[in-house]
């Protein structure tokens with residue numbers, strides 16, 4: 001078998017995997033006709049020899065190993081005490097299965113086996129690749145680099161879209177033109193990171209949200225990573241993703257295997273939003289549990305920005321009562337309930353209820369919350385310890401570090417080596433005891449520092465092992481408590497990847513609850529993650545990270561478009577604002593099934609607007625959000641095209657938010673069409689291709705339109 005071919009409705013993948021040759025991608029892109037002959041394609045794509053380079057064109061492979069002799073980029077580096085470094089892998093066997101293949105390669109000379117597990121979803125065209133390396137030799141093998149896979153950049157993909165940022169500015173998009181230099185993102189923070197989201201898009205110059213070719217790649221991994229795009233001098237390009245391995249971190253003894261993290265990739269010939277919908281489908285159907293999918297996601301109340309470390313049982317009960325009154329369904333007690341945790345310099349590691357602040361334990365608060373009909377959730381940061389803690393005093397050797405090198409200060413905490421079984425056991429039993437003793441159905445699992453010096457007690461780096469140990473610990477907790485949902489948080493959105501989502505249920509998108517920033521952050525996150533896994537909270541009127549004051553209407557509309565929650569002091573809010581908030585929660589609940597199951601269409605617009613829609617799969621209804629994030633140089637904005645509807649159907653269009661909408665001067669289309677009232681009926685085609693003339697609105701306004709088929 002020289003080729004393996006996979007087809008989806010809008011994409012085809014063909015692997016070249018002739019026995020004895022390297023495995024590579026022959027074609028990946030728009031769907032090819034069923035009759036297309038793979039050998040014919042080989043002929044079409046054949047390259048010639050040239051002066052000044054090797055006499056024969058060098059093959060590409062998924063590993064881009066040194067034995068191929070490429071003078072620029074190589075994606076694999078391993079050796080045995082300086083020898084056996086020049087592997088060249090040849091396909092030995094191909095095992096086909098439904099929707100996928102295992103390609104078994106070997107290099108007899110260096111005695112290594114390399115296997116690729118490849119899946120291609122026939123419904124969505126989502127491609128998944130994992131690779132495993134096995135040392136069949138008699139001596140240890142040091143692996144210093146192994147990309148999960150190196151994939152050819154299809155011609156015409158001139159642009160690279162990366163996702164960068166910082167704390168409270170996650171998922172910032174950056175679009176740059178490809179050139180002869182390498183585009184390289186390396187993450188050595190030991191977590192997914194704020195600054196390098198483990199994903200990349202390759203797009204044509206004119207690709208936008210609704211048109212054009214784009215390829216997306218996500219490394220489903222919550223640790224150190226390397227993502228690069230290389231341009232070879234022969235005109236070809238490669239995009240490669242893999243775990244970033246520290247020196248000495250992967251040393252395979254004879255018979256041992258290294259398993260790479262998975263690449264999740266997709267192609268769209270219809271723009272960026274379509275690509276995102278493929279990723280969303282993947283998260284929904286392959287990562288989230290069916291039970292989780294079936295359950296409406298409860299509206300949260302999280303205590304962090306309301307009380308920080310100032311825990312007082314009576315006040316917390318009052319907050320819970322107030323939260324329940326306005327429609328909250330889950331109360332999450334954040335940091336500060338355990339050990340000596342009266343501030344962020346002590347207590348991490350001591351996972352027992354603090355009798356200083358909870359003299360009768362957590363029971364009374366949990367009972368109060370559940371008595372109000374809400375679920376109870378609790379914050380943990382299991383992987384960390386404060387030096388000022390009983391745990392650290394008992395086990396100072398449990399932390400990661402480098403002997404003789406001072407720990408780098410980072411939120412006054414150190415990272416535990418959770419790959420040590422006794423550490424993982426301690427954490428499991430501590431969490432398990434709290435969950436057993438209380439009616440708790442939700443964990444916010446936080447992680448708030450980089451693994452700056454991730455050496456274990458013998459000095460060996462454990463950053464890669466730490467990720468596997470995290471996943472194992474999450475699974476152990478889930479297995480023991482299958483009805484407890486887990487949120488992945490890391491100083492906001494520093495651990496919000498598809499790797500951790502296979503072991504958890506939602507992510508905390510960002511510590512910024514500033515609605516203007518959140519519009520951008522949530523849009524960035526939506527490139528890969530569906531709205532229902534994105535924690536989106538209404539923060540206090542004055543945002544604690546930007547100092548900006550935004551109206552409740554704006555804050556609530558922004559939080560409503562994800563997994564909605566609140567994170568403000570309900571006891572000090574104005575009554576009028578609480579009424580607005582209650583209305584927003586009602587609206588979220590009314591449209592929750594649509595928001596959490598529908599198709600996302602981000603809309604292209606002028607920079608002062610951020611617009612998107614969520615359309616029901618059967619196109620029977622949709623909710624569109626238009627945020628005015630800055631003043632406009634023009635008198636009026638453009639028309640809003642309601643992308644994603646069915647052009648053949650008739651729809652009723654209504655403005656749902658803000659409920660206090662007032663036209664700025666003369667009546668806008670909202671008034672003339674009575675969109676705030678009964679609404680008006682239009683064809684899908686008119687709404688999609690013509691669109692609605694948007695009104696002038698003050699910056700920091702967010703309009704929500706509801707469209708329902710009649």
Ligand code: GLA
Pocket residue numbers: 304334335379446448489490491492508511
């Ligand atoms: C991190 C999280 C916040 C909050 C604090 C508590 O910063 O991102 O949401 O839980 O920790 O210390």
